[in-house]
Amino acid sequence: MTEFGPVTGIVGKVLITLSFLFCLLSLIYYFLAARGEDDKKLKIGNWMFVFKGLFMIAASAILVMLIFQHQFQYYYVFNYTSLDLAPKYLFSAFYGGQEGSFMLWILFSWIAGLGLMRWTRAPYKAPVLFFLGLTQFFLISMIVGWRFGDFTLGASPFRTIAEEMPNAPFIQANPDFVPADGTGLNDLLKSPWMMIHPPILFVGFAMMTIPYCFAMAALWKRKYNEWVSPALPWTLGSNLSLLTAIFLGGYWAYVTLSFGGFWAWDPVENASLVPWLIGTAGIHTMIIQRKSSVAQKSSLIFAILAYVAIVYETFLTRSGILADSSVHSFVDLGLYNQLLIFMLVITGLGLGMFAWRYKELPSPEKESKILSREFMTFTGAVLLFVLGLVIILGTSSPILGLLFNENPTPPEISFYNDWSMPIAIVMALFTVIGQYLFWKKYDLETLATALVYPLLITSILTIASVIIGEVRNAYYMLYLFAGFFAIVGNSWVLGRLSLQNPKLIGGSLTHVGFGLLLVGILASSAYNRPLLDKNTEDYNEAVLRGEITDPQGFRVSQTIDMLELKLNQPKLINNQYWVTYEGYDLSNQNRPGQQTYKIRFDNTDGKFLYYLYPEVYPMLATSNAENVNWSVDPDVRTGLMSDIYLYVAGSSFVEDRNEQIEKRNAVQPASDQVEEQVQTLKFQKGETKEVGSFRFSFVDFVQADSVNLPPNTSIGIRARVEVFHEPSGQLNIIEPLFAIFMEGDQNYVMSPPVNLTSHELSFQFSKVNPEDSSIELEILGLDEVYEDDWVLVVAEKKPFISVVWAGTFLLMGGFSISIFRHWGRERSKQTEVIS
Amino acid sequence: MKPKVILGIIAIVAFTSLLMYNFGESISTYTDFEKAKEMSNAHVPGTWDNSQDYGFSKETMQFTFYMIDESGESRKVIYPRPKPNNFEEADRLVVIGEMRGDVFFANEMLMKCPSKYNNADPSEYVKASES
Numbered sequence: 024m025t026e027f028g029p030v031t032g033i034v035g036k037v038l039i040t041l042s043f044l045f046c047l048l049s050l051i052y053y054f055l056a057a058r059g060e061d062d063k064k065l066k067i068g069n070w071m072f073v074f075k076g077l078f079m080i081a082a083s084a085i086l087v088m089l090i091f092q093h094q095f096q097y098y099y100v101f102n103y104t105s106l107d108l109a110p111k112y113l114f115s116a117f118y119g120g121q122e123g124s125f126m127l128w129i130l131f132s133w134i135a136g137l138g139l140m141r142w143t144r145a146p147y148k149a150p151v152l153f154f155l156g157l158t159q160f161f162l163i164s165m166i167v168g169w170r171f172g173d174f175t176l177g178a179s180p181f182r183t184i185a186e187e188m189p190n191a192p193f194i195q196a197n198p199d200f201v202p203a204d205g206t207g208l209n210d211l212l213k214s215p216w217m218m219i220h221p222p223i224l225f226v227g228f229a230m231m232t233i234p235y236c237f238a239m240a241a242l243w244k245r246k247y248n249e250w251v252s253p254a255l256p257w258t259l260g261s262n263l264s265l266l267t268a269i270f271l272g273g274y275w276a277y278v279t280l281s282f283g284g285f286w287a288w289d290p291v292e293n294a295s296l297v298p299w300l301i302g303t304a305g306i307h308t309m310i311i312q313r314k315s316s317v318a319q320k321s322s323l324i325f326a327i328l329a330y331v332a333i334v335y336e337t338f339l340t341r342s343g344i345l346a347d348s349s350v351h352s353f354v355d356l357g358l359y360n361q362l363l364i365f366m367l368v369i370t371g372l373g374l375g376m377f378a379w380r381y382k383e384l385p386s387p388e389k390e391s392k393i394l395s396r397e398f399m400t401f402t403g404a405v406l407l408f409v410l411g412l413v414i415i416l417g418t419s420s421p422i423l424g425l426l427f428n429e430n431p432t433p434p435e436i437s438f439y440n441d442w443s444m445p446i447a448i449v450m451a452l453f454t455v456i457g458q459y460l461f462w463k464k465y466d467l468e469t470l471a472t473a474l475v476y477p478l479l480i481t482s483i484l485t486i487a488s489v490i491i492g493e494v495r496n497a498y499y500m501l502y503l504f505a506g507f508f509a510i511v512g513n514s515w516v517l518g519r520l521s522l523q524n525p526k527l528i529g530g531s532l533t534h535v536g537f538g539l540l541l542v543g544i545l546a547s548s549a550y551n552r553p554l555l556d557k558n559t560e561d562y563n564e565a566v567l568r569g570e571i572t573d574p575q576g577f578r579v580s581q582t583i584d585m586l587e588l589k590l591n592q593p594k595l596i597n598n599q600y601w602v603t604y605e606g607y608d609l610s611n612q613n614r615p616g617q618q619t620y621k622i623r624f625d626n627t628d629g630k631f632l633y634y635l636y637p638e639v640y641p642m643l644a645t646s647n648a649e650n651v652n653w654s655v656d657p658d659v660r661t662g663l664m665s666d667i668y669l670y671v672a673g674s675s676f677v678e679d680r681n682e683q684i685e686k687r688n689a690v691q692p693a694s695d696q697v698e699e700q701v702q703t704l705k706f707q708k709g710e711t712k713e714v715g716s717f718r719f720s721f722v723d724f725v726q727a728d729s730v731n732l733p734p735n736t737s738i739g740i741r742a743r744v745e746v747f748h749e750p751s752g753q754l755n756i757i758e759p760l761f762a763i764f765m766e767g768d769q770n771y772v773m774s775p776p777v778n779l780t781s782h783e784l785s786f787q788f789s790k791v792n793p794e795d796s797s798i799e800l801e802i803l804g805l806d807e808v809y810e811d812d813w814v815l816v817v818a819e820k821k822p823f824i825s826v827v828w829a830g831t832f833l834l835m836g837g838f839s840i841s842i843f844r845h846w847g848r849e850r851s852k853q854t855e856v857i858s
Numbered sequence: 859m860k861p862k863v864i865l866g867i868i869a870i871v872a873f874t875s876l877l878m879y880n881f882g883e884s885i886s887t888y889t890d891f892e893k894a895k896e897m898s899n900a901h902v903p904g905t906w907d908n909s910q911d912y913g914f915s916k917e918t919m920q921f922t923f924y925m926i927d928e929s930g931e932s933r934k935v936i937y938p939r940p941k942p943n944n945f946e947e948a949d950r951l952v953v954i955g956e957m958r959g960d961v962f963f964a965n966e967m968l969m970k971c972p973s974k975y976n977n978a979d980p981s982e983y984v985k986a987s988e989s
Contacts, residue, residue, distance in 0.1 A: 416878075426878075428887040432886045432888055434881060434884040434885045575958070575959060575961075577959075580965075672940030
């Protein structure tokens, strides 16, 4: 295999090179075909285009084969896979790295090109394919891996370890060195959600290229109206894909990561949101352009900018610029200059063509009235675009922040929230008015009459949720009102439309979804509460009042948002649940070394609710015998009204394991402590504790007979304790005494030791805690140290996450319905042309 | 020019200025521990100082470690949450918070981990296979 290996890599490189050359050739033919409207050249171009993709498929197949054969001499295989990886993750490793993800993007873009070839009509066909080919030309150039002296064009997925790091000592010693195993895939990414997320995202990226190509073709061929109809279904499809990808990414982050949310305004997340926003803006203007022949300019510019946003965000996330500000941007592969040129060419061509044709672009003869569907839809599009710009500005902080200081940090999260909230409020209000006007003409008076009932219902809903949800913030109230208005008003339109023509409900359905999304986002983020016990709650309140100081005298400003649970000791949480830690399970785990913790929830009446099973496991890729990196996997209890999100932040098991590892690593092995010492154990009534082979149970308090008590005794009590020795099966009951008596002015404690001679143990009843009627026993003579079994959990209650998902699903559903409608109309147009 | 156009331009300029002003306010500058003493919400990048003790204390519910900033100063950092996943693996940390005396209280901490997107160091891998 190792002898065969190097050849395979060269074949792969050659295939990518061929694909690159055929792409270039097809570009030339498409250009000539577009300029001269020459069908023969177009046909040749198409053949080149087809071959380009076939070569890329072959190259991808080779990469997948190398991954499955574990050919670790290839850097890509070595860096993203390992021997123990399951086949499904081996396959997804194909697009797990930057080079492979470019290949996947090219493949999807190529498939979209085949569709265009089949369905696009003249005069757009050749120029559309030309621009599509141009974007693919840049994408393929990222992975060709040609070397010209010091400059390398692209990073080949087929480069070997020796090519990647010629100066590494082990390569210098042996240039044919092949590692025995790869570094593997990050455990957090071993999730089915993460397997399907990238393909869906790249389908979206590939489809968003098409409105760009159509807009460019329209500008080239000076046909500014007809392009919208064929471009619209692609844009809708792209938006559906991007939305699905964003949803999958958010859902994965929520159930896998420990930050406990679905959105963090991370640049990588923004990279898929911004094209979605601008694409949606484009969909709005395209729809009114198709209906009323207005907004040609804005349709063109949004179609161009949506793709420019994709390329710009690709540049940001893949060039290494964001290394400091994003938790998960890609590593810099030295593609900075290539990506920059790609971005500049796409942007320059787009905006240049637009500026060049600007003068002759059609303008509306008269301006639209404010109360018209054209004006409302257009305003909606502009708001979406502005929101996209705000997010781009925030994401570009490493570049644009240089205007303000030399070493800029990303903006605070509040920057995004402060700007998106008012924009969202206006958008929500406009969706309803826009939807009403979209289907019927109204003037101010008739519109007001038509909106009476929706407004009434909205007000009731808002007031009800303000009261039930204890909303104190006036701004939130306004936001809630806008959100509910979008839900109610659009549902009204939806209801009416579904009676008349259900095929047309796509738009109103998406707008209902948007309203749900707004309400869900506010409820789940602003009213997200940690689950805490009373003591911690009181402490946190005191911290917020500024009453707590640390030993150095500084004011403590940080609240505690964690919960400690001891084995089988229920804790009352938020006055709402009894939460009990019931132990952990080490057997039958899907990851080696994983613990599954069992956390029980009961309601305050003692009625059993459910178990949560958070997990802790060693990160395989980065752990070894000397150093284990623990990773957590939260568990989420999903509910209609609220979710409980919980993960184990620490446990006695993990602490013990770490101590063992430390001891093993210590140069001098610590001597085993068999030293006898007194241990103090705390017992609740009825509680049993196990130490080595003994089991101690505190059964109950027993009255002490006054005969043996000193005079002036204020308290005199015995504890009945069962001592069970497992190996011998012997059960002993002891009743040590605890008494407080006065002598002179002073209180003294009397707690005479009780000896259990059969096991050489001695007991002293040393303390009573009246507040929880627990006792403390001092035990002498035990060989083993009692260890508490505890977990530290971070738990949060998140209201109405379900509404966020519901809103997202409605958006997806609405987009899907619209795709079918617009696609169906396009298809019927084509059959008309052919027949 | 038509009054509508002038109004539009004024609105755009006003919006843009407000946006840029707010943007400028909401970004901060990366700094070091020494300069962070004069700041209320400082972003300090650095690396974990693994020569010193670190760990989570159940008593104080805090994670404590030492970090070396980019000027080479090592300072104690207190973070009021559990030790994050992959803490030891992070090749770069950014702590956000304030200095109190010689201790940095981090309200937030970002970690740059060598995840699947990043280069792993193969020399380390080789050592592991030899052992």
